[in-house]
Amino acid sequence: MIPVAPPPLVATPPAVSAALTETNVQVNSGFRGARIVLYGAVFDPLSRPSDVVVIVRGPEQPVRIARKTRVLGLWVNSRPVVFRGAPGFYIAASTRPLDEIARFSELRRLGAGVDHLAINAPDEQRIETRYGIRDMVVSRLGADYFDWRRAVVRLKEKGGLYAVDEAGVRFVDKGLFRAEIALPAEAPIGEYHARIVLFQGGRPVSEKLRTLTVAKVGVERGLYLWAHERPWSYGLAAMAFALGAGWAASRAFRRD
């Protein structure tokens, strides 16, 4: 028998595709967080070993953070430091631990993983010449800078707003994967971007971007807009309502 040669391989590059099961999260009075399911497929005729990383970022929110220091025996807050570039929500879900999927430099470039978030404190930085080297970026926080940066991530993780899920993406069938993103009730309002990246041999070979909107609806939206766009009339109405309720209660309980 003459062995049949396999059909010639077409050099189609591997590709990834994905869709969110929900693209609009509505925040109403019953909102307790949401679970967003993402389905996707890897198209690769050669079926090379693939890894998928899903990075979801919420709207950017500057972070103000302070450190407790001891002054005259009391623990008080230091001057707050503002970190910029921090997303209000961040999750990196992947098929395997990120450092097994790709090298440091690739992860850093993609901002994959909480250690690779591009956050910094520009107000604390100044550029000066040191040891004869011009344009050195020096942070006023000095050697503690990384403690501060780690604290931002740690506190956000504690609040359920930052997460790394090393097994968050699962292949459910050949080439078909599924990821689940849990949004807590504290997740900020705004536009979220999901970046789905296909890795092969430690390199990103294909990626897709998907958008997700978290918006207040109904009464919640109306009250929020009122409070922020016409704060004085909102404040007056809220107080009038409070005083009216107090008056009504005293009328209702009047004993005569």
Place this chain on the structure above:
Amino acid sequence: MDIYLPIAEVSVNAPLLVALGALVGFISGLFGIGGGFLMTPVLVFLGIPPAVAVASMANHVAASSMSSVISYSRRRAVDFRMGGVLAGGGVVGAIVGVEIFRWLRLLGQADLAVALSYLLFLGVIGGLMLWESLQAILRRRRGEPPPPRRDRRPPWLYGLPLKMRFPSSRLFISVIPPILLGAFVGVLSAIMGVGGGFVLVPAMIYILRMPANVVVGTSLFQIIVTTALTGVLQAGRNQTVDIVLATLLLAGGVLGAQFGARASSRFRAEELRAVLALIVLVVGLRMGLGLFVRPDEPFVLMSGMGG
């Protein structure tokens, strides 16, 4: 039954908040105080941003004070003239207080100011009140007569200019001490999210020497004016009043206050004062404790951009 708060942007358990409002309202009606000093720390503990808790409390305190002041005025137990003078100072104090709070938030020192004022004011007032009421209880147990009230008129109260007649309180004193007192309470109400009754009531008795029967009603009247202004200012300047949160709390609060006011007649005044003093002292120490203990987490996130 969780409900999402549109301004605080957190989800809370609605029945729990109504029950909390009712409990604090009951205590408030029982002791004739606003109860903000109890509620604000609990709200922060439940995960509501402190700035929102402090601001929304103003609405709650105004509502429960309104609910009780009407019954006091029916009994003619409100000195509206004195209340008006106190409130005049309170208005200035509230405006200054809201600005101070804004500035402290920008500096990142709002937590410190809140913790220190709780420790200082609640600690001192709770301690003094507990001492005084325990002595009263002991004297009654031993069957001793109450000590004669020193009714010497302090010269600084009567020597100052701008004297005014307060017929309901049977006083003819300078308006400067009540205005200063009102202003001080106004600042506290903006910074601590309290009505300030726990400062006002003892100050009216021991400093202004007002008759005890009009003190609580007058204090409630001044609290309404001050907190109404604080609530509107916080909403207008800081956008931190959550109407849903305030509504949940005051739904329980106004009912609780009515039951508390009825229950108060079943207890002796000095025993009530001793219990209140204990509550005040414990809350003050609990809030201040964090200042002395090495924190597990040395870093804190500050909510918002200080705006």
